[in-house]
Amino acid sequence: MGEKVLEQQQLEQDAAEIEALNMRLSWVSRRRMQIDLDAYGLTLPQYMAMRCMQENEQGCSMSDLAEASHQVSATMTGIIDRLADRGLVARNPDPRDRRALRVVLTPAGHELLQQVAATKRELTLKILSELSGEERRAMIDSTRRYLEVMEHTVRSA
Amino acid sequence: MGEKVLEQQQLEQDAAEIEALNMRLSWVSRRRMQIDLDAYGLTLPQYMAMRCMQENEQGCSMSDLAEASHQVSATMTGIIDRLADRGLVARNPDPRDRRALRVVLTPAGHELLQQVAATKRELTLKILSELSGEERRAMIDSTRRYLEVMEHTVRSA
DNA sequence: TATTGTTATACTCTATAACTATA
DNA sequence: TATAGTTATAGAGTATAACAATA
Numbered sequence: 001m002g003e004k005v006l007e008q009q010q011l012e013q014d015a016a017e018i019e020a021l022n023m024r025l026s027w028v029s030r031r032r033m034q035i036d037l038d039a040y041g042l043t044l045p046q047y048m049a050m051r052c053m054q055e056n057e058q059g060c061s062m063s064d065l066a067e068a069s070h071q072v073s074a075t076m077t078g079i080i081d082r083l084a085d086r087g088l089v090a091r092n093p094d095p096r097d098r099r100a101l102r103v104v105l106t107p108a109g110h111e112l113l114q115q116v117a118a119t120k121r122e123l124t125l126k127i128l129s130e131l132s133g134e135e136r137r138a139m140i141d142s143t144r145r146y147l148e149v150m151e152h153t154v155r156s157a
Numbered sequence: 158m159g160e161k162v163l164e165q166q167q168l169e170q171d172a173a174e175i176e177a178l179n180m181r182l183s184w185v186s187r188r189r190m191q192i193d194l195d196a197y198g199l200t201l202p203q204y205m206a207m208r209c210m211q212e213n214e215q216g217c218s219m220s221d222l223a224e225a226s227h228q229v230s231a232t233m234t235g236i237i238d239r240l241a242d243r244g245l246v247a248r249n250p251d252p253r254d255r256r257a258l259r260v261v262l263t264p265a266g267h268e269l270l271q272q273v274a275a276t277k278r279e280l281t282l283k284i285l286s287e288l289s290g291e292e293r294r295a296m297i298d299s300t301r302r303y304l305e306v307m308e309h310t311v312r313s314a
Numbered sequence: 315t316a317t318t319g320t321t322a323t324a325c326t327c328t329a330t331a332a333c334t335a336t337a
Numbered sequence: 338t339a340t341a342g343t344t345a346t347a348g349a350g351t352a353t354a355a356c357a358a359t360a
């Protein structure tokens with residue numbers, strides 16, 4: 001009975017720990033984002049859609065938006081309806097394809113996203129101020145590494 | 158112009174990086190949990206409620222369950238209704254207080270949770286097998302540290 | 315024929331307000 | 338009077354299936 005058995009035990013123990021931490025992290029980070037967005041009357045799917053438009057100056061098709069948030073396009077219709085009702089986004093025709101749309105942020109939409117960003121930045125800086133520079137780097141590196149493997153398994157699922 | 162300015166720039170840059178990573182992590186870990194649960198026809202709120210009962214042998218009151226998932230009790234009624242319809246949980250009377258309930262897992266509920274745990278464990282081990290023991294420890298430590306500060310800011314929000 | 319997007323429908327989660335039964 | 342839980346109601350997100358317009 002050797003190192004291999006001990007190694008396996010350690011692996012199982014780490015797995016249990018990772019699972020517990022991940023469940024809490026999943027909850028708390030979702031909760032944290034929702035708190036940030038509540039103040040602006042935005043839901044998470046709405047924010048995700050707006051961020052997608054922010055990164056594409058020429059706008060996004062409904063299919064683009066659906067794919068970016070891993071949803072079917074029928075779901076996206078309702079989300080964009082509600083954002084459009086509030087004047088945060090607009091459905092423009094696609095000059096290249098008369099079936100498609102170019103959904104874009106309105107000036108009000110851009111303005112709102114900037115306010116959200118400022119709020120989030122303030123809270124992030126508050127968190128980070130409790131950590132040393134080294135701790136921050138360690139956190140960033142291991143989070144990135146963790147994401148890599150996580151995203152790999154989600155994609156292949 | 159000295160170290161302080163450079164430090165501040167580094168802090169801002171780290172903040173931007175943390176925010177981007179956190180958003181992806183929030184999404185991917187939620188997605189990952191949902192994939193695991195889909196196979197068993199469970200939603201995330203249902204699973205959270207069942208886990209709460211699993212950790213309390215004598216059962217949970219509706220208020221306990223609501224508080225644990227940060228929801229109002231009226232929301233919990235619907236979630237427990239659906240679990241009870243499937244025979245996974247049961248509403249028992251509380252002998253101490255005739256207003257209250259002791260919601261418990263049925264044998265079928267326990268059985269299902271064990272199947273879910275096995276599935277999750279298998280995937281977790283697959284992820285961890287791609288990392289060295291040192292990498293795993295680093296990940297666990299920094300995730301725990303990250304959670305600490307995150308949970309602190311969520312609680313105080 | 316295939317694709318883009320919407321409509322119709324149904325289910326789950328979420329919250330608020332009104333209510334019943336008990337403490 | 339206060340608390341535990343449900344019901345009624347409304348709105349948001351999610352998916353599937355059927356559909357219109359266009360490619």
